Amino acid sequence: MIWKGAELRNRIRKTVVWIGDNRNPAVWVGGGLALLLFVLLLPALVPGSEEEPPLEPPDTGGQTVTLLGQVTDSQGNPLAETEIRLCAASEAELPSPAAETQADGWYRLEIAVPTEMATKLIEGGEQICLALERPNFKPVALVLSTESWVAFDEDFHILVPNTVLEHRVGAAFWFVTLVFVLTMSLIAVDRLHKTVAALAGAALILMVSQVAGLFDAAWRILDFEGAVHAIDFEVIFLLMGMMIFVGMMEGTGLFQWMALVAYKVARGSPWRLTVVLVIITAVASALLDNVTTVLLMTPITIEIALKIGINPLMILLPEVLASNLGGAATLVGSPPTILIGTQAGLGFGDFLLNTGPVVVVALVILLVYTRWRHGDEYQTAKELDSAALMRRLEEDARITDPELLRRSLVVGAGMIALFLVGPQLEVMPALIGLSGAAALLIWVRPDVERMVSQVDWTTLLFFMALFIQVGALEEVGLIALVAEFVGNLAGSSIVAAILLTLWPAMIMSAIIDNVPFAAAMLPVARHLTATVPGGESGIIYWALVFGACFGGNATLIGASANLVAAGIADRAGFPVTYARFLKFGAPVALATTAIAMLWLLILA
Amino acid sequence: MIVCATRGGEASQAAQEFAIDLALESGERLVFFYVADTDVLSSTSDTRPHGIAHDLERMGEFILAIAEERARAAGVEDVGWECRLGHMRGELTAFLMESEANKLVLGRPVIAGEGQVFSQGGLGEFAAQVEEETGVKVLLATPPPAEG
Known part of the structure; x- marks a missing residue:
């Protein structure tokens, strides 16, 4: 028996009232089980509520024609959840089947047609029109005829040409762009913790997407599943x-011990000490994170500097710059290298080969510059000859x-x-x-x-929220727009593409957090890598790595390691002002980025 | 007892020399004082509980040991130091109240900076506040003008 409409509602009401009035626990349990069974069986009882059976061709004595194709955006990224409908097919009256693209952008649309028409389709003389629609993209009507088939077989499987959907700049585009710009601004001016800013922005996008998307498909930016998909858990x-x-x-205590070894190797020479400490810090930063390296090296460096009678900043500033340079040398050296390397599929060895040599030359430049700038001060150092202080130093550095x-x-x-x-x-x-x-x-x-x-869960959360925001930016087309703009500027010149990636990355990383910038620039770099001749070697990614890592040396706020070192130095009585850091760091950032540019141009 | 709140920089050198002269004149005990402020990560987004406190404390003790050697070399016999973890203002006031100090020597900052414990304007205000709370006389030492 199948219950329908009012009768069905009446029976549900009666069941609930009967269970609610009864106070016998056994009845409650039995009632609960009955209710559970009822809920489980409900779909079977209600006509039409069961899952739709797969589309089968009507019995017309006809043929099923299967259309296969892929939908991508203008960057070549596959577009999932694109709706494909048959919109018209000559004069024949056909059912209007629909299909949706999968995660890889592919769709499979089965159309039941009379055998005669199927034959005509394959042989020519018949056309099919497909309508492709997706929120935030311009709809496309695809008229397909025999001439446009990519391939077909005698079983009426037709491979249609790949379809590229173009983004539509609508309200959702401006909304997501505004949220991202606001997030970056809040982080840049330090008005809100970067994790809070990124999380709030991601939550706002998802909420608006969910609620406004119910009323207007154009607002369907990113659903929850899409948000989870946008997070790169490999990076996390x-x-x-x-x-x-x-x-x-x-x-x-390894870092402190290494600093003491440097002191002993230097045998009282501040310059030799600086060279050894710069090398140790760069190597440590290449293998571990920069903040930790600087955090552990700075106090002991200050102690050693005071012992040999030199202003600790003479050693500390080159040391912290070396930390940022060293971070570019390996996949795990810094958050931007982890992000770019993982997403671009660049391995540890790739980094050593492609960024390692530049980092070595950059360290030489840093040392030459330090010597030129502070050479006189190194000469005036006068070591404190104290056995007690030496014992204390050895104790602190064990x-x-x-x-x-x-x-x-x-x-x-x-x-x-x-x-x-x-x-x-x-x-x-x-x-x-x-x-x-x-x-x-x-x-x-x-x-x-x-x-x-x-x-550092806060940082991991920041990365996750950032990935969601960047996913939304990709969805609404801002990334594609920037990528196309940069791509048009670069034309087919790999040199222009390198310059347009390296220098903006360097400048932006000196001003704002290099992680969100690198995350937003990665799809652009991917586009340039795919479209600019010569980019397939991955050289654009290296430009992004150099820009993001070396730019942090230009300003005090350019990297967290800078702020940590300055904070500790200040507590030792040696304040590092913004201007002082800029005077020392900016020339190094410019010179090392120029070296990176030369290297990339040679590679290109 | 004279307490000299010190760090390792130029302003602190002047404060140390001033306190040493004072101790030599009065013959009073001289104690150098440093607070290892572990809040160095507040300017970054790093929330890990790094074991930095111990390192900063040892750095402070090293700075104080240098000051003590300087005082001894100058002829001050009764000299010592105190290193604490926490925030400068609170720890210094607490130490002055616990100890038998009657003078506090502070160095004027050479460069005004937000990160400094005592900015140019804040130092006078802090000195007045300490005097009121602890009854200890606060003396401000000014470093010689920088060459050039």
């Missing part, structure tokens, strides 16, 4: 793994946990080896980072809660 997991590893290394250090170094070496051979084994860097962290946690057995707190 690699960051997380490296944060746990660095958290363990922090407690070993390895505090040799066993932890040994295990960390073993795991760290294993991770580097895996990072190097990972591409051959098809092991993604995120997996190596997580595995290394897990191995170290199992081997060392630290306080897990403390170790979990070593993960």
